Amino acid sequence: MGVIAARGLVKTYGSGRAARRVLDGADLDVAAGEVVAIVGRSGTGKSTLLHLVGALDRPEAGTIEVAGERVDGRSERALSAFRRRRIGFVFQFFHLVPELTGEENVLLPTRLPGAPRSAPAHGRELIERLGLGDAARRRPHELSGGEQQRLAVARALVLDPPVLLADEPTGNLDERSGAAVLDLLRSAATADRAVVVVTHEPRTSAMADRTVTLVDGRLRAAAPGSVGGA
Ligand SMILES: Nc1ncnc2c1ncn2[C@@H]1O[C@H](COP(=O)(O)OP(=O)(O)O)[C@@H](O)[C@H]1O
Numbered sequence: 001m002g003v004i005a006a007r008g009l010v011k012t013y014g015s016g017r018a019a020r021r022v023l024d025g026a027d028l029d030v031a032a033g034e035v036v037a038i039v040g041r042s043g044t045g046k047s048t049l050l051h052l053v054g055a056l057d058r059p060e061a062g063t064i065e066v067a068g069e070r071v072d073g074r075s076e077r078a079l080s081a082f083r084r085r086r087i088g089f090v091f092q093f094f095h096l097v098p099e100l101t102g103e104e105n106v107l108l109p110t111r112l113p114g115a116p117r118s119a120p121a122h123g124r125e126l127i128e129r130l131g132l133g134d135a136a137r138r139r140p141h142e143l144s145g146g147e148q149q150r151l152a153v154a155r156a157l158v159l160d161p162p163v164l165l166a167d168e169p170t171g172n173l174d175e176r177s178g179a180a181v182l183d184l185l186r187s188a189a190t191a192d193r194a195v196v197v198v199t200h201e202p203r204t205s206a207m208a209d210r211t212v213t214l215v216d217g218r219l220r221a222a223a224p225g226s227v228g229g230a
């Protein structure tokens with residue numbers, strides 16, 4: 001079943017002669033259980049695309065459906081509620097809250113309006129299952145990059161969203177911690193969840209079911225095993 005269906009996405013930055021059309025009719029389909037890697041040169045619009053799919057930003061044209069619901073054309077308020085329920089986002093630089101412990105960071109989304117009452121217990125289970133018990137008791141500055149990123153993935157998964165989006169999640173990690181994060185992302189692609197990872201690392205592409213390349217504002221299928229454009 002298609003969890004993500006984006007059609008004809010257009011996004012321009014700047015205006016007049018400085019206008020730059022970064023996305024120009026991009027289509028993306030991702031099924032449940034699938035991990036899709038998006039590759040492409042720096043500045044081609046990969047982050048922009050992920051932000052549109054994750055409802056952090058809006059396209060000028062095109063449609064986006066996530067888990068059967070339209071993302072485009074909602075009010076700001078409806079969008080933020082939508083994001084909380086449907087999207088988990090992982091960033092290159094983790095974005096954990098420095099004043100909070102690992103556990104408090106993971107549980108942060110469970111304190112937002114609309115979170116199920118069972119969510120904190122689920123979050124603690126997730127921490128245990130991912131082997132993050134020690135990291136969860138510490139603050140981010142006491143942790144390695146890999147531990148911080150695994151906590152960030154746990155935080156993105158705590159409300160059990162149907163879509164997990166990760167923007168260069170291993171870009172700041174060494175080989176070994178990067179591999180642990182990739183394992184985690186791979187295992188997050190369960191029967192009812194789709195995972196999209198932006199990357200320029202061959203190892204990320206290698207663990208994905210499919211790789212697509214962003215060129216000239218559109219996504220194209222990449223040859224298996226290739227990291228076209230990276
Ligand atoms: N908020 C913004 N305002 C103006 N230009 C932007 C903005 N965000 C991104 N861009 C530009 O759009 C292009 C695509 O950016 P981005 O999506 O970050 O690419 P990528 O993630 O593939 O490196 C780049 O040229 C970038 O400078």
Ligand SMILES: [Mg+2]
Pocket residue numbers: 046047048167
């Ligand atoms: Mg980027």
